[in-house]
Amino acid sequence: MSAMSSNWNRRSVLRAAMGLAATGGLAACGSNTGRGGGAGSGVNLVQYFHAYGEAGTEQAIKKYAAAYDKAKVTTQWITGTNFESKLFSALLTDNAPDVFEFHPQIQLVKSGQVADLTDLIEPVKDDFNQADIASHTIDGKIWGVRMIDDPQFFYYRKSMLEDAGIEPPTTLDELVEAAVKLTTDKVKGVFLGNSVTPVMNPLIWSTGANTLDDKNQIAYHTDDVAAGLKKLRTMFKEGHLLLDAPADWWDPSAITQGLVAIQWCGMWAMPVIQKALGDDVGIFPFPTSADGGKPAVTNGGWSMFVNAKSKHLDEAKEYVKWLWIDQKEYQEDWSLSYGFHIPPRTSLAESADKLKSGLAAEGVKLFNEYGNFDNPAWTQAMIVALEGVIADSVRKGGDPEAALDKADKTVNRELKKLFG
Amino acid sequence: MSTTTTHGVAKGRAAEETPAVPRRRGVRGRTLNFWLFTGPFLIGLAVFVYIPIGWSAYLSFFEARYTVTPSTFVGFDNYAYMLTNEKFTDALVTFTVFAAIVVPITWALSLGLALMVHRIRFMKAFFRSVFFLPTAVSFVAASLIWKMSIFSGVRFGLANTVLSWFGIDNIAWLANPDPPWYWLVILTVRLWLQAGFYMILFLAALQNIPQELYEAAAIDGAKPGWQTLRYVTLPQLRATSTAVILLLLVAAYQAFDEFFNLLAKTTWGRPPLVELYYTALGENQDYGAGSAGAMILTLLICVVTLLQGKIMGFGRGEESK
Secondary structure (H helix, E strand, C coil), X not given: CCHHHHHHHHHXXXXXXXXXXXXXXHHHHCCCCCCCCCCCCCEEEEEEEECCCCCCHHHHHHHHHHHCCCEEEEXXXXXXXXXXXXXXXXXXXXXXXXXXXXXXXXXXXXXXXXXXXXXXHHHHHHHECHHHHHHCEECCEECCEEXXXXXXXXXXXXXHHHHHCCCCCCEHHHHHHHHHHHCCCCCEEEECCCCCHHHHHHHHHHCCCCCECCCCCECCCCHHHHHHHHHHHHXXXXXXXXXXXXXXXXXXXXXXXXXXXXXXXXXXXXXXXXXXXXXXXXXXXXXXXCCCCCCEEEEEEEEEEEECCCXXXXXXXXXXXXXXXXXXXXXXXXXXXXXXXXXXXXXXXXXXXXXXXHHHHHHHHHHHHHEECCCCCCCHHHHHHHHHHHHHHHHCCCCHHHHHHHHHHHHHHHHHHHHC | CCCCCCCCCCCHHHHHHCCCCCCCCCHHHHHHHHHHHHHHHHHHHHHHHHHHHHHHHHHCCEECECCCCCCEECCCHHHHHHXXXXXXXXXXXXXXXXXXXXXXXXXXXXXXXXXHHHHCCCCHHHHHHHHHHHHHCCHHHHHHHHHHHHCCCCCCCHHHHHHHHCCCCCCCCCCCCCCCCHXXXXXXXXXXXXXXXXXXXXXXXXXXXXXXXXXXXXXXXXXXXXXXXXXXXXXXXXXXXXXXXXXXXXXXXXXXXXXXXXXCCCCCCCCHHHHHHHHHCCCCCEHHHHHHHHXXXXXXXXXXXXHHHHHHCCCCCHHHC
């Protein structure tokens, strides 16, 4: 090592070291995207799922993915309660999933975040529940493949209602009354979720109103809805609702552990509830809340979407077609082997023996008679606006009219942005 | 997410006593060393702090829904929207209430703990560790424990079980904002997590108070206890106290995790960061309005910090020591 060049050498080495440190740090940011090294000939796809509560669901999704031989599919199983924020922010980055599950919402289409899947679904369109096709059709194109339909309704403990000498409520007033009679020092009357928000939409529907009308204008702001909110407030204020339960409404723990006599939950929990309670359980829809209304059930569910900006758009569409259009065996497994979901494919729904008898058959009946499907024009921001109505009027005890007025402002701002 | 640092607190003495390193390298060597040591940090600072701040400032003047590379310039519309947005202004009020409560309480509790641990004669190291340990727990984990086991609303939640011994009905600590019990949950989780850390800072400062001062005070007739505490200990802790209050304020500004995890789907109890999270990253995906809010918040923090520096004389020099 000559003295002449040592200076230069030291600097270059240090420069290299600094460069390495800097790039190393940068590379580390994006290292845990679930993608493999990209070596080999296969394409890597990433799919996002929210964490389903039922045992075996994560393994099932990974099993289906592993069975696909045209691409390596990695699953991100997103735990926690804010799947939508994680999904929405990921969609803006290069690490966005190629394929993801969500609900049909128009802003995904308007902002160019989801790909047109019409050509995948068109050949089998007639084999889908037409309400599901309608909720995924925007501007004449179909944007997502429905995987499962999830009706949400009330479960009740037959024995507890018998002991209290009451029948399953058929009006909101009867529900309020039942809550009074069923509440003891050990058991609360009704569980509407820790935030009470899951019943906001059913309340609207059961008065005969809707979230939006056909012209995409506010339709939820009626006197009947305001009156219904006051009745929910009564139950909340009087301490007849179960609140701050360790497991929220989508988990059947509250009713299976005997914390509550009536719980709002989904059909997915039916196998667990039946196993825990045997015959001591029945179901009923959200009861009628106003003259001219009818009972309401939320027909939720999850659909598969393809990220329009995916680098492997065609491969991603191909995968969605393979799994959620062609592989009926897996679709049936997904709908019926873990929790209970209603398959959106008519042919599968008709052959599903597990849904043909007992409580499950009753659930399907509620789904068909009283179910309200997603309205794609009802976006996440509007959903949150109505959650604010529940917070202000039911939990905080404010004037329902004022709370609805406040929501109107947000919803109108959204509607103006979406539809002009 | 309360990243706080200890440097500069009660360490001045040690630094002064370190002998100066003899100079061996020329100017070039020193420049090189300067960049070598600060380079990676500066790059990180630029990439993760300054570029995002700059980007945020840029976004705040655009209509940026569902995108971070917007094209529609809207001037100050986003600022006008945020400043007239009740949710955001409410959040600023929430924060002020929160800071006004949590800062003095944490200050007093950590000082009290430090005084007790300092006085104790046996198992000092044990108690020091016990009180410090919660600092290592994440806000998210602690929030979940507080929410699901201690302040759960069901009859077997810890707090409700204790209350039931006295015949008091179950309380829905978090779901029911009237009375606002949720503040109790939020304050206790933050106290539990933070008090130990600031206790260590006070302990270090207490150990730095020269014993002669107490001896002199005793000779002058000061009674041990309140008089000594008031006229010897507290004045000697002034520099540390100021630093602790500043750090606590910064931590309160950064409050996010426990509010986000404890309060779901509320319209109350949202500090600005939570509100901005929902505006920019949550259901709205409105990066323009979110960025405008962030800029307003940044400006407020700057003003408050400068004011605090003026009032409390932090960083005015050594005379406060």
